[in-house]
Ligand SMILES: [Zn+2]
């Protein structure tokens with residue numbers, strides 16, 4: 001019997017439980033074991049809990065956003081050493097296949113390629129995690145960058161960065177972001193790096209809009225429930241033309257339609273939301289002549305190095321999204337709060353399990 005740790009386990013549709021698990025060990029020469037110092041809950045975890053992620057395996061340890069300290073490495077691991085502080089990339093990737101060579105790491109076709117951690121293989125809402133292909137999937141946190149500052153790099157901040165890249169923003173553009181949750185807010189922060197004229201945040205929760213405005217994520221905020229016509233309001237705010245780039249990070253019932261309606265002719269619509277319901281309608285006859293470009297999908301998290309450099313140099317910081325911190329002991333209550341208390345909570349940082357002395 002090896003050492004035991006606490007881990008949050010997906011038990012099948014609707015059920016999660018905090019259980020004792022064996023501390024993972026090296027299975028492949030390229031693996032590393034990481035001791036988790038901070039993890040967090042993502043809306044994808046909530047989707048898994050509700051049985052909405054078909055790939056998710058029953059019995060796996062949840063969690064795909066975390067940072068920690070390298071505890072053990074396999075003999076072929078070269079890029080990290082025991083004791084290094086690291087971020088974990090949400091996607092596992094080989095670095096050698098057709099897709100990896102082109103930067104499409106989400107589509108990596110190796111056995112554990114793409115989003116596997118906390119979905120198809122054990123995740124990091126636990127004491128320790130085994131990371132396959134550790135040379136690709138771990139990045140050392142630069143000195144002077146805290147675990148809190150690095151926590152979101154591997155997943156939600158990577159998503160915001162990737163979205164901003166897809167948006168092909170030009171200086172002076174109007175960018176509209178639908179959804180001021182963690183993904184939308186990270187998208188706003190990354191979009192700001194392209195010096196748009198205005199970033200406009202749209203959400204139905206006023207507390208989140210206030211957060212976006214007062215913390216420098218957005219320049220203008222809009223609650224669609226408080227305006228007569230969102231399309232007309234956005235037009236007024238964007239020199240009469242509509243948004244140059246729309247980022248759809250809300251995934252609501254009608255937010256896909258809002259996204260293409262508020263885009264200007266020949267604009268770009270970036271869909272990073274994960275919808276709970278299919279299908280979303282693309283009314284090509286109605287939008288004929290609007291000549292929109294749509295880009296969709298799940299992040300290719302291949303820019304963690306750049307993000308860590310930007311954080312290290314003080315040009316990017318989203319650690320203020322962490323609005324609550326609790327130990328792993330309280331993670332089940334934290335899932336509930338993250339899902340239902342969107343007014344007060346943006347991201348919850350989970351610290352290691354506290355054992356009774
Ligand atoms: Zn996630």
Ligand SMILES: [Zn+2]
Nearest residue numbers: 094097100108
């Ligand atoms: Zn690959």
